[in-house]
Every structure is written in C-alpha cells, then in structure tokens.
Amino acid sequence: MAMSAKSTELTRARVRSAWLFLTPMLIVLALVAGWPLIRTIFFSFTDARLSSISDYEFIGFANFLEYYEGEWYGVIADPDWWRAVYNTIWFTVVSVGLELVLGMIVALTLNAAFPGRGMLRAAILIPWAIPTIVSAQMWGWMLHDQFGVLNEILMTFRIISEPVAWTASPDTALWAVVMVDVWKTTPFMALLILAALQMLPSDCYEAARVDGINPVKVFFKVTLPLIRPALMVAIIFRALDALRIFDLIYVLTSNSRDTASMSVYARQQLVDFQEVGYGSAASTLLFLIIALLVVVTLMVGRVRLGEDPR
Amino acid sequence: MRTSVLARTGFWLLIVAIVIFAIFPFYYAVISSLRSGQALFSAAVWPDSVSIANYVSVFTGQPFGRNILNSVIVAVSVVALSLFLGVTAAYALGRVSFRGRGLLLFTILSVSMFPQVAVLSGMFELVRAFGIYNSLWSLILSNMILTLPFTVWVLTTFMRELPKELEEAAFVDGASPWTVVRRIFLPLMWPAMVTTGLLAFIVAWNEFLFALTFTLSTEQRTVPVAIALLTGATQFELPWGNIMAASVTVTVPVVVLVLIFQRRIVSGLTAGAVKG
Known part of the structure; x- marks a missing residue:
C-alpha cells in the first residue's frame, strides 16, 4: 500500500516536471507558429499595408471576394490567383x-x-x-x-x-x-x-x-x-x-x-505591392487548402487502416 | 548466359546514368566557376580553363564573407536552440505518459506542415514589434518554426526507444528530472542529436523566404539571398561566373559534411518521415 502511494506520488511529480520541460518549447512554438498564423488570418480581414502595419481597418471579406459597382473584386475573383493555384x-x-x-x-x-x-x-x-x-x-x-x-x-x-x-x-x-x-x-x-x-x-x-x-x-x-x-x-x-x-x-x-505558385503570388501581394491585407487573404487560402488536404488524407488513411485486417 | 551479360550491361548503364544525372550539374557549376571572361561562354562539358578570377570578384565585389558569417551565425544559433528545446521536450513527450500527449505530438507535427507564407505577415509584425527587422535575430527567431517541430519529433522517437529501466533507478535514488536528462539521456542521445542537428543546420543554411523578407541591407543578408540577388557590373547582364563561384563556395562545405555523415543523415531522414 505504502509502495503504491509512493509510486503514484512519483508519477505525479514526473508529470509535473514533464510540463515544466515542455513549457519552453511550447512558448517558442506558440510565438513563431501559433501567434503569427492567427495574426495572418486576422490581417486577411483588414486593409493593413506593409509600411503602416499597425494602422488598419476591418473590411470583412472584401479581400477574399467583394461585389462593387457591378464588378467582383478580391483574391477569389483574381484570374492571377487561379493561375497560381493551377x-x-x-x-x-x-x-x-x-x-x-x-x-x-x-x-x-x-x-x-x-x-x-x-x-x-x-x-x-x-x-x-x-x-x-x-x-x-x-x-x-x-x-x-x-x-x-x-x-x-x-x-x-x-x-x-x-x-x-x-x-x-x-x-x-x-x-x-x-x-x-x-x-x-x-x-x-x-x-x-x-x-x-x-x-x-x-x-x-x-x-x-x-x-x-x-x-x-x-x-x-x-x-x-x-x-x-x-x-x-x-x-x-x-x-x-x-x-x-x-x-x-x-x-x-x-x-x-x-509560373507563379500560390506562395509566390501571396508574397508578391504582401511585400512587392505592400498589400498586407490582400496578401494575408491569399496566404490564408493557401493554408486552408493544405489543411484540408491533410485532414482528407488523414481521414482516408484512417479508414484504410480500419479496413485492414492486419 | 547471353541475357545475363545483357542484363548486367544494362544495369551498369543505369548506374552510370544515375551518377551522371546526380553529379553533372554540380560538376558543371565547378568548371563554369573556373572560367572567366569570354571562356565562360564556351559551353564545353570538359574543363578548359582554370582561373580563380570569379572567386576573387565574388569576395571583393560584395560583402560575401560577411554573408557567409551571417549564415553560420544564424544556422548555429538555430541548431543550438532547437536541440536544447527539442531534448527537454522529447524527454517529456517520450518518457512520461500524461493526458494530452498524443494531441500535443499531433499539433507539433502539423506545425511542420505550415506553409511559410501563411505566417509571413504575422511574423513580419512580430519582427517589427521586437525591433529586430533587418537583423540576424529576426532570422534566428523565424527559422525556429522550420526546425523545432521535426527536432522535437525525431528526438522523441529516439528517446522512446531507449530502455525503460534507465531512469527508474535514478529516480528511486532521488535524482531530479533535470539531472536525469543531463546525466543519463544526454550522453545516450548524442548520435540522434548529431543527426537532427545536421538536418536543422541544412534547413537553416538553405532558408530563403524569411531571409529575403526580413533583411534589407547587403551586410545583413544570408548566403541564399546574397546568391539570388547577386548583380553584375551592368544591370542587364547576370554575372554567371560570380554566381557559380559563390554557389560552389557555399556548397562544398555542406556536401563534404553530408558525405561524412551520410549514414546518420539517411537514418535521420527516414526516421523522421517513416515514423512521422
């Protein structure tokens, strides 16, 4: 009895130390991956420009698609974007x-x-x-x-x-x-x-x-x-x-x-044309496409594994 | 018997074709880099001139030595940071079972699938906020997204395969987890750390998109950006001789490293991918 109480205490101490060991890595990962991704998605709904990145206004989905005076605008309406996707x-x-x-x-x-x-x-x-x-x-x-x-x-x-x-x-x-x-x-x-x-x-x-x-x-x-x-x-x-x-x-x-790829297109909008909002919208779309593919392959893979008798 | 001779000849022809395919471009870059002036335009596949003029002009025409130093500083810092964070995290992920471990590993793996451009504007804002735009710090910070996930992943798989009894005795003796990692795991992890460190070094040495976006002045550029933006005497003509000389200069050390550690690298690459 005393033995098992001691071992659970040991396990608990190890779990605590595990989180302590993980914290620095998780902080860095959140700083260089999580936060920038969230900000990129956030920027895609704004009209931020590279020269004044902290000075922006919300414009909703206008970077993605907007109907204005009989014309469609936004990344989704841009033939260059579709060329890049292709x-x-x-x-x-x-x-x-x-x-x-x-x-x-x-x-x-x-x-x-x-x-x-x-x-x-x-x-x-x-x-x-x-x-x-x-x-x-x-x-x-x-x-x-x-x-x-x-x-x-x-x-x-x-x-x-x-x-x-x-x-x-x-x-x-x-x-x-x-x-x-x-x-x-x-x-x-x-x-x-x-x-x-x-x-x-x-x-x-x-x-x-x-x-x-x-x-x-x-x-x-x-x-x-x-x-x-x-x-x-x-x-x-x-x-x-x-x-x-x-x-x-x-x-x-x-x-x-x-020959522009999706990444080349997004960076061009973002850096060369200084359109942080518009470029972020293209980046967000690229991220969504890749995420969708990952989810689909994972699901197909799991289904296959489930069917496999081995 | 005749088919066997035929088959063997075919096999060796295939091997010769693979070798030529693999090394001809690099070989051609080397002989081009040794041609200066008009000799550069000969397009012969045999070395017909030996001149180091291109090498001299690469290092005198721009701060290329400084660019190499920048790349070394960034790559070494990124490797050191990734390995430190990777080993401590791998201990927790590989040796301790706790709730949410699987989800955490999955999250880390999915970060390695992020397209770089998807974090570009957020990273740019971060770099500006820290006041490290156009400094090497911005590259050390941003490169972590490329190296950290696979460092953690590969080290975790290595750590998991070590025998379970290893740390039990030390824990019973009352050693702290930090001592256990430092005294027991670190010595055993050296081979794995050399492999992942090398892979991380190559990734950081090659990184282009962040380096192109977060540095501005010629002195702060790393090697890939310097080579991509090398300009000649006139605006309309690319200095191909200089570009080849610069390419050969920065590639030779990496190729030598890879050939020395080829066994380790192959095992590291396949461990990261097959088990991933």
Missing part, C-alpha cells in the same frame, strides 16, 4: 509523380548488391545537399538560352534544332521548374523507398525466385503492395512540400506571372 497543383502532380517513378528506379538499383553501392548512395545525396537557391542558379545557367550547356548538348545530338529559352518561354518555364525539383528531391524519395525496401522479408523473394516467377511480376504483385504504406507517407510529405514551393520558382523564373 500552376501549383500542376507542378505538384507532375513533379511528385516523376520523383516517385525515378525514386523507385534509383531505390531498386540501390537495393541490389553490387560493388560501389556506397559510392552511388553518396553520389545521389549530392543534389539533396545543395541549397535550393544554389540549384536554381546552377540550373538557370545550364538552361541559359544563349550559352546554356543543355541547349548545346541537345543540339549536338540534334534533338532540338535551335536553342530553347527554357526559363523565359511560358511553354517550358514550368517544365524547367519541374526538372530542377525532380533533380533535387528524387534522392529524398529514393532513400525513403529504399528504407522501406530493406525492411521487406527476404523469404518470399527466395520462394518467388525458386519458382522462377518473372521479377517484373514479383515487383508488381509482391513488392509494390508491401511498400505501399511507406510510399503513401513519402508522397504525402513531398506533396505538402511541393504545394508551398517558393524559392525555386522565385529564382529560376524571376517572379513571372506564368
């Missing part, structure tokens, strides 16, 4: 899709035993380690319309007949962004897939090999279903990252309307 979603789908396929190929290669495997893994870490801005500039130079090495190589092999203005022309600019992003983030995808591959039991592969089943069939029937949960996590992580893309687009295509 660009962001197109970029996310294409780049994450390509990264998934290429990452899978790299991961399967790395999963095989061959001399120099460690060196290959080191080599694919290099793109990941290079700062985004640096990769944007490096590729900006390689994709240069007059002196770029990519045009030179493609023209040597007669794949193209005249230089392409990769980052300047609206038709190719978003593809250029995708190309750089795929180059930079495929290693991350490959490492995540590799980690999942290495956790697979080897006995079913032995059995399949003994039975002489085609490796391609084994991949689609055995490997893919087994690593699907890990793939989903990797895809969700990458997609959430891709949806908030800013720096690559900002540097590679220099703030052009044709």
Whole structure:
C-alpha cells in the first residue's frame, strides 16, 4: 500500500516536471507558429499595408471576394490567383509523380548488391545537399538560352534544332521548374523507398525466385503492395512540400506571372505591392487548402487502416 | 548466359546514368566557376580553363564573407536552440505518459506542415514589434518554426526507444528530472542529436523566404539571398561566373559534411518521415 502511494506520488511529480520541460518549447512554438498564423488570418480581414502595419481597418471579406459597382473584386475573383493555384497543383502532380517513378528506379538499383553501392548512395545525396537557391542558379545557367550547356548538348545530338529559352518561354518555364525539383528531391524519395525496401522479408523473394516467377511480376504483385504504406507517407510529405514551393520558382523564373505558385503570388501581394491585407487573404487560402488536404488524407488513411485486417 | 551479360550491361548503364544525372550539374557549376571572361561562354562539358578570377570578384565585389558569417551565425544559433528545446521536450513527450500527449505530438507535427507564407505577415509584425527587422535575430527567431517541430519529433522517437529501466533507478535514488536528462539521456542521445542537428543546420543554411523578407541591407543578408540577388557590373547582364563561384563556395562545405555523415543523415531522414 505504502509502495503504491509512493509510486503514484512519483508519477505525479514526473508529470509535473514533464510540463515544466515542455513549457519552453511550447512558448517558442506558440510565438513563431501559433501567434503569427492567427495574426495572418486576422490581417486577411483588414486593409493593413506593409509600411503602416499597425494602422488598419476591418473590411470583412472584401479581400477574399467583394461585389462593387457591378464588378467582383478580391483574391477569389483574381484570374492571377487561379493561375497560381493551377500552376501549383500542376507542378505538384507532375513533379511528385516523376520523383516517385525515378525514386523507385534509383531505390531498386540501390537495393541490389553490387560493388560501389556506397559510392552511388553518396553520389545521389549530392543534389539533396545543395541549397535550393544554389540549384536554381546552377540550373538557370545550364538552361541559359544563349550559352546554356543543355541547349548545346541537345543540339549536338540534334534533338532540338535551335536553342530553347527554357526559363523565359511560358511553354517550358514550368517544365524547367519541374526538372530542377525532380533533380533535387528524387534522392529524398529514393532513400525513403529504399528504407522501406530493406525492411521487406527476404523469404518470399527466395520462394518467388525458386519458382522462377518473372521479377517484373514479383515487383508488381509482391513488392509494390508491401511498400505501399511507406510510399503513401513519402508522397504525402513531398506533396505538402511541393504545394508551398517558393524559392525555386522565385529564382529560376524571376517572379513571372506564368509560373507563379500560390506562395509566390501571396508574397508578391504582401511585400512587392505592400498589400498586407490582400496578401494575408491569399496566404490564408493557401493554408486552408493544405489543411484540408491533410485532414482528407488523414481521414482516408484512417479508414484504410480500419479496413485492414492486419 | 547471353541475357545475363545483357542484363548486367544494362544495369551498369543505369548506374552510370544515375551518377551522371546526380553529379553533372554540380560538376558543371565547378568548371563554369573556373572560367572567366569570354571562356565562360564556351559551353564545353570538359574543363578548359582554370582561373580563380570569379572567386576573387565574388569576395571583393560584395560583402560575401560577411554573408557567409551571417549564415553560420544564424544556422548555429538555430541548431543550438532547437536541440536544447527539442531534448527537454522529447524527454517529456517520450518518457512520461500524461493526458494530452498524443494531441500535443499531433499539433507539433502539423506545425511542420505550415506553409511559410501563411505566417509571413504575422511574423513580419512580430519582427517589427521586437525591433529586430533587418537583423540576424529576426532570422534566428523565424527559422525556429522550420526546425523545432521535426527536432522535437525525431528526438522523441529516439528517446522512446531507449530502455525503460534507465531512469527508474535514478529516480528511486532521488535524482531530479533535470539531472536525469543531463546525466543519463544526454550522453545516450548524442548520435540522434548529431543527426537532427545536421538536418536543422541544412534547413537553416538553405532558408530563403524569411531571409529575403526580413533583411534589407547587403551586410545583413544570408548566403541564399546574397546568391539570388547577386548583380553584375551592368544591370542587364547576370554575372554567371560570380554566381557559380559563390554557389560552389557555399556548397562544398555542406556536401563534404553530408558525405561524412551520410549514414546518420539517411537514418535521420527516414526516421523522421517513416515514423512521422
């Protein structure tokens, strides 16, 4: 009896100290995440400007949508915003899709035993380690319309007949962004897939090999279903990252309307045009879109887990 | 036998293709940075000139040394702060069971999914209110939103896997929780802290949006902003040679670090994501 009283007292003391240990982290997190988010949402209902951020008036939903003298105004009525939404979603789908396929190929290669495997893994870490801005500039130079090495190589092999203005022309600019992003983030995808591959039991592969089943069939029937949960996590992580893309687009295509993502659009309103209220409204919409996606994926994931008998 | 030779050749071709794809852009940046003047426009894939003129002009044309120092100060401070707050929080989240722990972990994880731009105007107001606009303090403060959530998350998963008996004896002997964290967990947590510290360092070293928005003068810029805004002698021509030299200068240390710690980094990346 005395023993258990002492242990509950000990537990209580530990819980108290746990909260004490958590407090500094929670204060910092509230300061840098919670409070700024609340203020951003708050600003989206005001007409604040960057030069006089404390001097504002409430204007309701006017930053989002307003009908005034026969015309619609606000972020939701701005074709540039919808262009940015389309660009962001197109970029996310294409780049994450390509990264998934290429990452899978790299991961399967790395999963095989061959001399120099460690060196290959080191080599694919290099793109990941290079700062985004640096990769944007490096590729900006390689994709240069007059002196770029990519045009030179493609023209040597007669794949193209005249230089392409990769980052300047609206038709190719978003593809250029995708190309750089795929180059930079495929290693991350490959490492995540590799980690999942290495956790697979080897006995079913032995059995399949003994039975002489085609490796391609084994991949689609055995490997893919087994690593699907890990793939989903990797895809969700990458997609959430891709949806908030800013720096690559900002540097590679220099703030052009044709390639602006939602983040680029919001920052442009906020900083370049000084419209804190309007920019905050766009930021709030981006936040809502991402939050909605997270909730939906969590719900779908939970439903799946519930159905799964394992 | 013939198909096996074919398959093996194909496999090695694939490996060569992956290696070229991975390292060619960086290789090309290095050889471009060593070309000065007209040589820069040759677009040959082999190194055909060696000149350090671009490197000299990067460091003399703007306070690039100062920019590197700024990045180091910001990244090191962010890492130190994140690790301190992360370890103490991870002890509470990983070793003590209390009501609301799951909700707390979920909240921390969801912060790491915030788009940076969603906190930009609120952060700007905060930075102005603290009077730290255009100073490195604003970047140390704002970078915490990027590093703190995953530091806490990864350290918590590491802390949770340590055996349960570890602190029991110390508690029975009447040690305070702070002593337990410092004397028992800290020595065991070093490998995990090196990994998360490195990842946090890379995040802070690469951060662009806050650094672009909260600094104004050339002297206060960090490396990514300095490289993005590098301007040449004339307004219409980008100084590509200088940009490549600056890029190589700041990338080499990071690449070396990553290659040295590659095993740790791979395990940290996958631990953060797979268990997240």
